[in-house]
Amino acid sequence: MARVVIQAVVSVDGFIAFPDDTVGPLFDWYFNGASTLTARPSGWTFRVSPASEEYLQPIWDAVAVTVIGRHLFDTTNGWDGKPAAGEQLVVVTHRPLPEDWVAAHPDAPFHTAGSVEDGIALARDLAGDGLVVVSAGDLGGQAFSAGLVDEVAMDVVPVVLGEGVRFFGAHTGAVLLDDADRIVQGDRVLHLHYTVRTG
Structure with a gap:
């Protein structure tokens, strides 16, 4: 069974991201290392630290489907029809794609779906x-609030933005995660992976 x-x-x-969807220094670590990290099938490549590559490449290779919201689709122009990661992409939207x-x-x-539940x-x-990778932000927060997320993966950058798009969107309320089962120190990034507790 697929993990989400x-x-x-x-x-x-x-x-x-900042309120205007720009990312400022959040993505700098994608370009500061000696190891190549490749997103498939898009073929996008990044230069990261060996520790980041060793942690992320197997995860990126395991992605089968990405789920995004309509805002991200519009912001990226649907990545010109090539999913950033995974072979398939689901857009949660109430409107047909242009x-x-x-x-x-x-x-x-x-593919499109009219609700978060249907999209997942x-x-x-x-x-x-x-x-299955769900983009963080409003869509990810909705999926998280609905109990549809099995795991949380954060690439934490040592910067304080002060305002912007929240990782969990508008989610409120306590949800327990297990202790981090992966903690990897990269160069200007800390990779954290958690499993969502059930029951």
């Missing part, structure tokens, strides 16, 4: 035994 993880690069004070975008990317492995269910079906 909410993941993002995050500031120490819990933000994944007709001109669909016409320009007829072979894009993109579709992603699980598509992923088989693979990993």
